[in-house]
Amino acid sequence: MHDTQAAKGSQTSLREANRARVVGAVQQHGSLTQVELATITGLSPASVSNIVTELADAGVLDTSPSIRSGRRARLVTLARSIGMVAGIDLAARSMHVALADTSMQILASETLPLAPDHRADMSLQRAAMLVQEMVESVDAAGDELLAIGVGVPAPVDVATGTVSSTSLLRGWDGAAVTEILAATSSVPTVVDNDANLGALAEARYGAGVGADPVAYVRVSHRIGAGIVLGGRVLHGRRGTAGELGHMIVDERGPVCRCGNRGCLETVAGAAALVQILSASHGHLTLDDVITRALEGDPGCRRAIADTGRTLGTAIANLCTVVDPEIVVIGGDLSTAGEVLLGPLRDALEQHTLATNVGAPSVVPAEFGGEAELRGALAAALDRARELGALGVAS
Template sequence: MIALLLEVNGITMYRTGVQHTQAATGSQTSLREANRARVVGAVQQHGSLTQVELAGITGLSPASVSNIVTELADAGILDTSPSIRSGRRARLVTLARSIGVVAGIDVGARSMSVALADTSMRILATETLPLAPDHRADMSLQRAAMLVHELVESVDASADELLAVGVGVPVPVDVSSGMVSSTSLLLGWDGAAVADVLATVLRAPAAVDNHANLGALAEARYGAGVGRDPVVYVSVSHTMSAGIVVDGKLLHGRRGAAGELGHMIVDERGAVCRCGNRGCLETVAGSAALLRMLSVSHGHLTLDDVIARGLDGDPGCQRAIADTGRSLGAAIATVCNLIDPDIVVIGGDLVASGELLLAPLREAVQHNTLASSSGYADVVAAEFGREAELRGTLAAALDRARALGVLGVIS
């Protein structure tokens, strides 16, 4: 069993990756440490919880939970605040920020979002800014670092409280080096040493991955994919890609290019894609293709315009979203035939259109997937919606901090 040793204000805590920790027989000290670890682990996994909820999750008595929470709050490990649950007064418990904060940076094709969170994954501050279509790695990473510094200051934290940073980018990444491994998908980012650049500027360890992989991580660990395996997450925005989680681990492939759904060839005589191939899924179902469908009838629209008009009942926008869903669903069916996932989670900007996208997508998946006596994979919207990738960057930052012993040492 892997345990993490956390020492805060003189109190030593042992955390494990499982919900319940067995103490050594006959050792009251070990039992107390194990019970503390249960409480801290539950808050870290689920975020803010009342003491009643903590008792239910940990299996400890309400009195024991109350005593432990009081002790750890006095030590600066937990924070408590009054709250109301089901019409009754309650004591809300969160991890104290004195343990530190993590930052997440999600770089998209047209925008960048940055978030700051405590070690229980409670988001403290966020910021989003637009990016030029041809944004380059050096300028974008400088702006990201500036935003992280601003967010740290905005919550009255200091730079040395930043434990780690997680970064998602819309291209394949060699996670072992933190470098972009693609050579044609995002102009100005080929071979960018994202992890090294941010670690140097922010003076904190950095973890970098494809943003769809991080969306998959967030949804499998905290969202719609909890308790499901395998999990396939598909990000549908200005670009599209997939993240695959099997046995709780992300599938990266040889050079980080696993899950590049947008560059699956669907029409070998189709339009030339930005990657240099012909007939990729992005040329048929990407945002540019969707907007082209509507250019003659609707003029210039943004992706958000199409979603809003479709939800308002515009038949042309609804048709364009549905056609995109069908094309995407047929491609996802191929992934289902290869991976046989338990659930397919759809995220990214276009998921905001709801069933306008999901209904035809789901129908196409079922129509093109090999029939099974256990039925088809569930196809659902991401629980975190457009924020799935950003949540994943925070999860990656926490994982990086743990792996390097910033949150404690492996014992």
């Protein structure tokens, strides 16, 4: 079953990548014929023709008859008559910003590094400026941008657009994200926790399509989870639902950044993982550990497998409460594939309450490291619909 899921995800990813190449070529070069598109993208003329037809039907591209070198040709241009949305994913150490049309086709995107203790006001002002530059780069007017979705790695009170935690993201405690952005942009903004947005994207468009409830677990430098129940993200009273990384697994364990002891993040986050290997492997980054594990390094494979078992046990507790149909694993560590997922799945099956249908399926995120960004775009699109900016109900 997992091989089928993976094959489906791979085909979808390849199709999206090819569509992105076509859109990117038109964005960069302006009006192009299909023959020119095939040359620039390296795709076959037949593939380009199918993609152009599909994106034209979706309202992403416009086509018109033309003459090139004395021959009839099909001229392809961007179509944005129904507007665009922007997504901002502010991670612990980077910022990913994207612009998409209302069919969720990405028109432009950029990733920038952030200082370890980046401040809310400066980071959000930088993000707003980048969004404006992207709008200008696709030759769009400012009023074509309908809404902005923002994801931050901390609990968010979605009713006020304010970071509700007081200890999880230095420089962001109590940050009023919507108010800060309002100072530089008049575009409607929606803010949520990044893992919640990853869950939204995977449940609506990715690996969790057709399942309910969907649990999404993001495992990287930090650990978070999002739950989609009945098509809606579960936020809780003040946005702290799904803070899996701060589930206590050892009450005498290391002190966590949240102030508690023995949180899951202190034993299964990236810092703990690389620390375990420091004596035998020296200084490594998380990417180093994953690369070496995939290349067969026994120590790195063991460390990731142990992390997988720890995560599986914690997720089993989540499953006891929520009983999801599927668990989607995202974040940087998910790129370790079955080195992580196999032990995680075994621990989950061992520790979940036995039922006649067994443990929930565990699959990698279809959108990989872009799940949170795509969720931000989806949230922005939802806000645009709520405000009637699309002219149709959702």
